[in-house]
Amino acid sequence: MFVEFLRENKIVAGVLALIRVYLGYSWLTSGWGKVTGGTFDAGGFIQGAIGKASGDHPAVQGWWASFLETVALPGANAFTFMVMWGEVLVGLALILGLFTNFAALMGILMNFAFIFSGTVSTNGQMVLLTAFILIAGYNAGRFGLDRYVIPFIRNKFNNRKGNEKQVLANV
Known part of the structure; x- marks a missing residue:
């Protein structure tokens, strides 16, 4: 019920646009x-995160530190x-409401990478707000360029799919 509310309500779309x-x-x-x-x-940040993986109460998990050290x-x-x-591209896409869900997904992945690396800052808050955008789906970009781009892409994809069916029927 709550998910449906997030995905369909136009007032929520406005609030999501502000977020x-x-x-x-x-x-x-x-x-x-x-x-x-x-x-x-990033090298200095990565080295700092690796350093936080030691001690009695490490801020960085060992598996993440291994990834940072080896990759x-x-x-x-x-x-x-x-x-x-x-960060620049995610920011622009979210502001414009262009490919909102993909931009939000990439943003939340970066937030989690920063959190895993022992950085708190505003990352937790950003993860929470981004989760609402991801759950809302298309409604989060309703008042943005997604309003025009997503239907255009769907139309192109559906037309291509229809043409392929017609070609297969003629064979």
Whole structure:
């Protein structure tokens, strides 16, 4: 019942648009600061997270630290690029309401990666708000570009599917 309310109510769509723009602004400003600042290096962050995996009360789980040490740290340059531009692109997509569900999914994945790495900050709050966007589905982008883009894509896909059936029927 609650999920149906989130997915169909137009007033909820308006509230979700405000949440979406807030989250988008948070991602965009964070990413843009990294892109234009020229000093962001994921390597330092990754090394710090690996360091938090030791001691009596580690903030980082051992399995995540192993991933960071064996995959992320050797690929720190790639992760630097992905974090900077991922934050910018997620922010823009959420603000515009363009491919909202995919942008929210990528945002929540980044939030969880930051949380797993021992960073608290606003990540928990962002995960909670993003969960509402993901559960709401299309309704979260109703007052955004998804209102036009998603039906266009569905129409193109359905037309292509219909053409394939017609070609198969003629064979």
